[in-house]
Amino acid sequence: MSKLINWKSDWFNGNFKLFADGLQKGAITFGVWTSSAESVFEDQNYQFVSEGFWQSNTKVIDRKTNEVIAVITYDSWKSKALISLTNGKQYEWKSTGIWKSQWTVSNYQDEHIMYTCSNNSGVISSDTDNKLLMIAGLFIKQVYNRQLFILIACIVPIITTSTLRHH
Template structure:
């Protein structure tokens, strides 16, 4: 039976609140300046820490034991990521539509999680109770959103400068 989770995002503090049956069951709080986050969901607490520049990855730690429980690797085209659990299981994150607005996490066997964002809110339909995989899907989307915003922030001044020089 699918589990339905709703989220609400607060733009001011980069926090996602997670709700099950209308009751808040957790949150993900992103660091505004780094691709890092602290999360809790249904009594599971994780820390996400990004490392590397050219071949970035995210190490995921269980906050209670400080054990590395997963590593997330990314492709450079924002089309997929892979969550590698310590158990050896792998889950693929990928967009499910042309506009990359919806996405899923799946092991292509028995776990499928579908994320449907709507502006600052969204829903998650999950056939697993694995809170790490559920949270990781939202974390990956936020990492790709930040990368996209960084590219825009870098190229807009260049485009403005080039346009203004050309017009004078």
């Protein structure tokens, strides 16, 4: 049975709100200058703690037990990520749309989640009830959005300075 979750994000801070049947069921709240976040979705509460330069990986902590339940490893060159659960299962996050408006989380067997977005909202269509995977897909998308923003913020002043020196 497919589960549909609507989401909206705040462009300024990147936070998400999750809705089912028109009622808010969860949220993802990011730190101000980090790619770490807190999330609540129905009865689940997770903390995402990013580590390494360019946030090369993120530990996912179950806030009820304070145990690490997953690690997300990023492949920034290919816009892919691997979600490794502590039970040994692995899922791949990847962008599937030409304009980065669609992405998936899948084990390529029996669990598949599809994300679509338009502007600052979208839909999650999931054939699994795994709330961690649903949240992780949005979290990873935002990590890549933040990396792109930082890259642009670093490159634009260099290009501008270089252009102004030649005039």
